[in-house]
Amino acid sequence: MPVLLRYLSLSLLLFLFACAAAPGDAGYFRCELALQHSHKLGGCAIGDLDPRYPGAEIATVSVSGEVFVLHWEQGRWHSQLVFRCPGEALQCVIGDALPEQEGQELLVVGMAKGREEEAGPGAAHLIRWDGQAWQGRKIHQEAALVHGGAIGEGSLLLVGFTKQAIVFSPEAGALRLRARVPLPGRGKTALWRGSEYVVACSDGSLVQIQGSGASWQARTLEKIEAGRARLACQGQAQLLVADDDGGLRLLTASGSKKVYSEGQKLRGAGFGPFVPEHPVKGPQLACAGYEGKIVVLLPGKGGEYRPLTLFQGRERFHHLAAGSLGRRPGRALVACGYGGRVLVLRWVH
Numbered sequence: 166m167p168v169l170l171r172y173l174s175l176s177l178l179l180f181l182f183a184c185a186a187a188p189g190d191a192g193y194f195r196c197e198l199a200l201q202h203s204h205k206l207g208g209c210a211i212g213d214l215d216p217r218y219p220g221a222e223i224a225t226v227s228v229s230g231e232v233f234v235l236h237w238e239q240g241r242w243h244s245q246l247v248f249r250c251p252g253e254a255l256q257c258v259i260g261d262a263l264p265e266q267e268g269q270e271l272l273v274v275g276m277a278k279g280r281e282e283e284a285g286p287g288a289a290h291l292i293r294w295d296g297q298a299w300q301g302r303k304i305h306q307e308a309a310l311v312h313g314g315a316i317g318e319g320s321l322l323l324v325g326f327t328k329q330a331i332v333f334s335p336e337a338g339a340l341r342l343r344a345r346v347p348l349p350g351r352g353k354t355a356l357w358r359g360s361e362y363v364v365a366c367s368d369g370s371l372v373q374i375q376g377s378g379a380s381w382q383a384r385t386l387e388k389i390e391a392g393r394a395r396l397a398c399q400g401q402a403q404l405l406v407a408d409d410d411g412g413l414r415l416l417t418a419s420g421s422k423k424v425y426s427e428g429q430k431l432r433g434a435g436f437g438p439f440v441p442e443h444p445v446k447g448p449q450l451a452c453a454g455y456e457g458k459i460v461v462l463l464p465g466k467g468g469e470y471r472p473l474t475l476f477q478g479r480e481r482f483h484h485l486a487a488g489s490l491g492r493r494p495g496r497a498l499v500a501c502g503y504g505g506r507v508l509v510l511r512w513v514h
Contacts, residue, residue, distance in 0.1 A: 192442070192514045194461075194475045199242040199499070199507040204229045206501035211488035212259025212269055215294055220491040223509070224271050225501050226254035228280065232273055232292060232301070235507065237491045242509070248292045248301035252276030252285070256354065256484065260316025262291060263335050269293070274311040274323065277303075287311035287325050291340070304340050305331070313354035315362055322362050322374065324352025330364055330374050332381050344381045346374055350392075358398040365393035365406065371416075387421055389414075397434040397487065403448055407431035407485075413452045413462075424470045425462055429455035432502070433485020437461070439496055440512050453482035453500045459510060461498075480504030 200206075205228040213221045214234055223235040230250035235242055255275040262270040270293045275281075277288035287310040292301035305311070309326035316322075321333040321340060328348045333340040350368025362374040363386070371386040371393060391410035398404050404416040411427040413434060437449030439461050447464030457478040462470040475498070482502035490497050490509070497511040 192440070192512050194439075194510050195513045196476055197242065197509040197511075199223060199235050199509050200225065200233060200244050200505075202227060202231070202233075202505035202507075204231075204505055205503045206483065206505055206507065207254055207275070208256035208484045209486050209499050209501045209507060210257045210259045210271070211486045211490065211497075211499060212271075214259060214269055214271055216268060217294075218491065220493075221489060223486075223490065223499050223507060224257050224259060225507050226250075226257045226273050226275070227505075228253050230254050230275075232257070232271070232290075234271075234299075237493060245299075247299040248273075248290070250275060250288070250290055252278040252288060253280045255281065255310070256313055258314055258316055260357075262316050262321050262340065263293075263338060264319070265335065265338055266293070267296075270316070272314045272316060272321065273301075274314045274325070276310060277306050281310055284309070287327075289314060289323050305333070305342070307331070313352055313364070315355040315357045317357035317362060318360075320377075322355050322357075322364075324348065324355050324364050326351045328352070330355070330362070330372070330381070330383065332374075332376070334378070343379045344376070346381050346383045348372055348383065349385065349388075353393060354395055356396045356398055358404070359401045361401075363396060363398070363404060365396050367392040367409075369393060371404075371406065387416065394430065394432055395434045395484070397436050399436040399448060403436070405434040405436060405450060407434040407452055407454065411454065411456075413450065415448070415450065424450065425452060425460065425472055427452075427454055427456050427458070429481075431455075432481070432483045433500060435485050435487030435498060437487070437496055439487075439498065441495065451485060451487060451498050453485040453502075455481040457481060459485070459498060459500050459508070475510050476500075476508060478504065480506075 232248040311325040350366035395407040413425040431454035433453035459476040
């Protein structure tokens with residue numbers, strides 16, 4: 166497709182899906198193109214990385230190793246190329262990895278060099294704004310791909326194709342490896358939820374990692390036939406899992422329930438609220454995946470969920486993040502994937 170037609174087609178899609186409305190709610194979802202890149206974008210995260218701009222920014226990483234930070238200013242999105250990893254970057258997460266230093270850090274995981282399909286060593290990099298410039302460094306190299314990571318309270322976790330959860334703790338401005346915990350399958354992603362890590366594994370396991378110092382233990386929370394792919398949590402009570410069988414599963418104290426399903430792999434999960442005025446109380450959920458859709462699920466009066474497709478494109482999505490951005494009101498959804506685009510969707514009146 167010629168470049169002009171490609172961008173005209175994207176503009177038309179954005180116009181059409183900017184009008185996606187939730188039935189019975191006085192407003193609509195607006196879709197914004199925050200970044201168009203020439204390569205696949207593997208992951209995205211929301212957090213306050215750059216003190217020069219108010220509120221949270223978006224970080225995203227590419228198959229060719231670029232790391233971008235995006236911020237909203239004067240009515241549009243601006244992007245900065247802040248670092249280049251020597252290998253494919255797959256996922257990223259924002260948090261306070263080095264409490265002794267001011268500000269938050271961006272953890273980027275992927276390959277030490279080359280692409281995922283080349284099956285070489287994996288690596289993790291830590292990137293931060295030091296007050297004058299962006300600084301990044303490799304903090305760990307592993308025998309195989311590092312596919313996911315999370316930043317907890319006083320610790321940092323890496324997971325990947327070595328089937329281990331690798332725990333670090335901050336010490337004198339650096340990170341010290343403290344423990345290796347066996348996993349039942351390849352680690353695909355991880356998150357911190359208050360007092361523990363949760364890891365999604367390719368063998369269908371959800372694994373809880375708890376501990377401190379050099380002593381950490383793993384416990385399987387749930388196992389299904391399909392591989393687990395992406396995670397989101399709302400406090401410690403609710404866990405949302407996007408799976409390889411296209412299922413979106415909500416885990417609570419009362420059990421696990423599949424609340425939505427697609428025909429292809431899901432690669433993103435998020436918690437709202439996305440529609441503040443929605444009349445039915447309950448968690449509002451979101452997902453994205455290989456069908457090229459971004460979907461919000463609103464609770465119904467009978468306990469069911471109503472899916473609302475906010476966006477439908479031809480390229481597969483690889484990640485989804487949810488959170489507040491800058492000084493803009495409400496909770497936004499950020500999606501990225503094989504098309505090289507970062508899309509921002511938010512509810513407006």
